[in-house]
Amino acid sequence: MAPQRFHEQFQHIQRALPDIPLTMGPDDSAGFLYEKGVVLVRDGEEAPFVEDAVRTHFTETQGLVPDHVRREGPQTGRTGVTRIRVGDPTQGEDTVPHALHAVRQAEDRRGRRLAGRNHVMHIAVNACPGDEPVPVPRAGSANPAPAEGRYDPATAVGVLVVDTGLVHDHRCYPPLAHTTGDAQCAETDADGVLRQYVGHGTFIAGILAAVAPNTDITVRGTLNDAGAVLESEFGALLFEAVDRDGWPDIISLSAGTPSEDADGLIGLEAFMWELRDQRTLLVAAAGNNGSATPFWPAAYAALPEYAGSVLSVGALRADGEGGACFSNHGPWVRAYAPGERLTSALTGFRVPVPYVYQHSTYDSCRFGPDAYSCTCQYPPHTGVLSEGLTSTGGKPDQVMFEGPAQWSGTSFATPVVAGLVADRMTRYRERDPRAAGAALLAATADRAEVRGARAPALRPPTWRPVPAAIPALPV
Structure with a gap:
């Protein structure tokens, strides 16, 4: 996606969430949005383990005081996640990439990811709009x-x-x-x-x-x-x-x-x-x-x-x-x-x-x-x-x-x-929606060209193609 529209939307979303410092990833390109200075981890033993790993890394490599790395409460309960503050988002470079790097070796040892960014979830025309109505x-x-x-x-x-x-x-x-x-x-x-x-x-x-x-x-x-x-x-x-x-x-x-x-x-x-x-x-x-x-x-x-x-x-x-x-x-x-x-x-x-x-x-x-x-x-x-x-x-x-x-x-x-x-x-009086979804895909022989591949195409009987000649926008 071209960065221009993504950057316009980023500013709009930031104004709507004024108390949450946001940034773009992975490199100021049209990728994703996330909260600066915070990583997410699972509740339980992984939370203190990640907190200690990040604190040790930052203390040894960047001279940050331990208080800069801390778990933030209350924990989120049923969702099973904890926020860990890994730096002051108002001060200089975002510390989230450094924090994730700090736990990479521990993740390799444990065989699964221990921490991640706190992404901005958005409706699919929000940070990446197809068009406007x-x-x-x-x-x-x-x-x-x-x-x-x-x-x-x-x-x-x-x-x-x-x-x-x-x-x-x-x-x-x-x-x-x-x-x-x-x-x-x-x-x-x-x-x-x-x-x-x-x-x-x-x-x-x-x-x-x-x-x-x-x-x-x-x-x-x-x-x-x-x-x-x-x-x-x-x-x-x-x-x-x-x-x-x-x-x-x-x-x-x-x-x-x-x-x-x-x-x-x-x-x-x-x-x-x-x-x-x-x-x-x-x-x-x-x-x-x-x-x-x-x-x-x-x-x-x-x-x-x-x-x-x-x-x-x-x-x-x-x-x-x-x-x-x-x-x-x-x-x-x-x-x-x-x-x-x-x-x-x-x-x-x-x-x-x-x-x-x-x-x-x-x-x-x-x-x-x-x-x-x-x-x-x-x-x-x-x-x-x-x-x-x-x-x-x-x-x-x-x-x-x-x-x-x-x-x-x-x-x-x-x-x-x-x-x-x-x-x-x-x-078909089907009571199982997952079975109905699988049967729908299995029954369709229609395909469409998508980026060089032939992909399953589901076209409703009442849908009609729109002509390529598009009229001028009404004013």
Whole structure:
């Protein structure tokens, strides 16, 4: 992913989390975000062992006083992790890479990773946006269009969407008439302008309901705060989401983070262990970095112990024939589904709401020499976060939302696949969501070209390709 947009988003997330000093990894590139001066370890004997190893290393090599390295309480309980402060984040270079290096030899002896960064977990259009939403005429139709079928509360498949909350008028969008959950916090700013990421969870729920009408969809606003939360807190928030209503058939999660670690995230370990012992299928977005670097928790799908419980989803481009330029890819991505220029609910139909674009489009694809009319370029607009905009006297583009929207990202390919699994459960009276997911993948012979590989492609019957000729952005 080109650093420009990543850096713009970094500043936005840092403003939303002002009390948490953040930095980028691994080298100020468009990789991941994490908390400065803190590492995560497991509770129990590993926490004091890591604390002592880091303290000894820093005392001997950098002359830091022992108080600079300390466990921070209270511990996080059910998630089984402890924060260890490894330096003052306001003073000079971040000490986290040095601390992780200090425990590397101990990890080699013990045969597993003992410490990790405290990553920022974010919705998949947050630190790596595919694009921003585009208004669709009020009379515009959904894509995917609503499938035939009826909602039967006695047989409906339970789907939990962990995301931003529901906009207040979501029930004005017919497919969401019986969707429940948390309200979206602070939909507009002091000037009445729609905030960035508002409607993300509502958009996802609209896609799910269109693909699988016989679903009980619950949307939890776990990521209402700018779509970002620290890894040390995310595991507990996921537990809270499933505890409120019980483990559902399917969790649709369009959030995560890249990481240098190849065996998952310490902060999610306890949740993933419990998930593994349930019947729930986690359908997770692969992320929008245009990279093969694993994006967690979607990448758990490639670990043998989680293979049946996690289904990772990448995005197809608008014509459905190949991978979207922004989509992450690699052997850890199990399937691809339409995720570019889908149409669903962003706001209801009552009062038009203005939105100001945050990012500018590019002259060419920011992920490489892709030859199609991708969302990097079209529809063209100028964003308020663009460097030099104020100095040149330019103004960001503003549009009005009063109904459906068109949006792109693996965030939205994910509910397509979650919906296809739920629909299969209804049609075949399948009670096991993991068996339904495995059968769905086994039954599809469709393939799409993704970065030189032929990958499984799941295209809903009611989805239609979007023409390459993209109209100008409405103003």
